[in-house]
Amino acid sequence: MLINEIKQIMADILSIPISEIGDEAHAESIEKWDSLNHMNMMIAIEQQLGIVFTESELVELNSLQSIVESIELKK
């Protein structure tokens, strides 16, 4: 499942257990999800899935749901 794959990347980058990342996770609810880790996660997702986010996606996708949705649109 895509959402689990993204959760795993987030857990690796944020260095937190995957169990702490709920389906509703967003930047304001996870302490380590700051602007720097946001950038790291987006790059990690790009590297892992071989996709490229647009500039506005990089800025606006600040929840797990929105990230997953935008990746699905790219497939």
Add this chain to the structure above:
Amino acid sequence: MSDVVTKRKLASTDLANITEVSKKLNGLDKHTLDKLPVQKLYIARNYTVEQLIAPLKVSCFERGVKLDISVGNYNTAFMDAYILPSDIENADYILVSLLSELIVRTDHQAELGQLDNSLQQLIQCYLAKTKAVLIINGLLLPSTTSVDLESGIARYVRSINNSLRRLCYKHYPRTVYQDPNLLVSRIGSNAAIDRRYKYLASSPFTPSYWAEYSRDIAPIICSTFCPPKKVLILDCDNTLWGGVIGEDGIEGILLSQSDYPGRAYYDFQKQVVALLDKGVLLCLASKNNQEDVLAVLDRHPSCLIKRQNIVAMQINWDDKATNIRKIAMELNLGLDSMVFIDDSPTEIALIEQELPEVETICANVPPYDLPSLIENSRSFDGFPLISDEDKVRTQLYESEKVRIKVAEKYTDLESFLAALDVSPNVFTPEEKHFGRLTQLTQKTNQFNLTTRRRNLGEIKAMAASPSYFVKALQVSDRYGDYGITGLFIAQLDESDVIIDTFLLSCRILGKDLEFYFIEKCIEDIYAQWSPGQLIATYTRTLKNDQVSSFWDKLGFTSVEQTEQTHLYSAEKAQLTIPSPRFLSK
């Protein structure tokens, strides 16, 4: 020995893969880490370098060093040397990495000249005040000047880099110059620069760039505990030349200045010979008849490595582990100072198993990749070790020379800030500013008292409403214009005024601009509305702890406090706004 094996496994980490590096770093055994020697690195920067941290730590760990990194604030790179936070004082290494694009906004020679001076002063100041080794990054050439490298800003950047490099090599033994442009050209500009993040986050470099960068500077940072290797032990057939000398004969082996693949072996030999200048000792370990090999060294017209360059040789039919042990005994040097290069994976595997202390380079690659093998291994890279006495001596010399200069310049942070010519401008925003202001409410996390995210419509409405008071802050100093970097919003509520939003971009923190900005706003509010009370709020988020006592500092009275929200009020008379240090000329 298990440590050696761990290191070897780690060495296979793909440093450009963010996830892999992050996992590796988080997975490092704390017990092992705590046993390692520690080096401290301070990074003075004016752009986002945080993506360097993980790969550099992993690189250093591979060399048996635990690296602690602290990173200076954005745009305080020039101040750090004067404030000298304790992180700097204790640092073993200070990395100075600046992007000229963020300092110089035009391509005027004067501005770059000033930057050049500032950089040199910065270097002198660090040398005088700390014991650290400085790693100085040259300036990055602008990516749009590929057409004519001799014109405009590129020319000045190159001349600054040249003078920095000369300073570092000739005059300051405690410095290393590193040129980012060489690295960019090595991996290619498209692989090195991410234009999206360059603009979105002042983070122009990709993970691939930082991976390569880590490989370049880890050997320097780890020099004290993992010194550069001293000995290179070379296999002969299919390493120094193509083919087998015992079968092909001196005429038949591939080694030539003109034809491939012989030319690749010739270039490889060039790299080997270049190591002699670094003081590396060359040895041979080859399964051959000794006279066949010596004939090539003595007589082959394209053989650059000569018999007199070789300090020890074991050319026989014994196994290579035995031969390398013999070389170590003969030279009376430790196995951990040696590198062994061979085209046979079997020989490499044997040495890795029998003599894990010896570093190995497997030359089982197409000939065209041979010449870069040694450089890529970074085995012989590092900072030339300086004895403590030398350190003290050079430092005394440097500080004597520099102290006067620095003292003449700036004695403290106040006068430094004053010399910065910080010029803030508080103004009422207009239509064209609303986009940027909206973005500030969306993105500012740290210096943000209430963290209320607004959309463009809301900002427009507030700016137009007679019961709202909206001010913006624009800042520039002698290093450039920082643009709109602060927002204040207040709302008239009967006879009181409620401060709705107060935020500053992290780009301009550390200059006391918050005090300047708020004072101006409050003055204006009183001139406009003369309210009874000012009501202010601090709303706690996960990221704005640094401003949790901001209203206290201004003399506000605490009214009500919950875990999330702290409500304050004040009358004008009780306010005690600290005076900004940049005004203390």
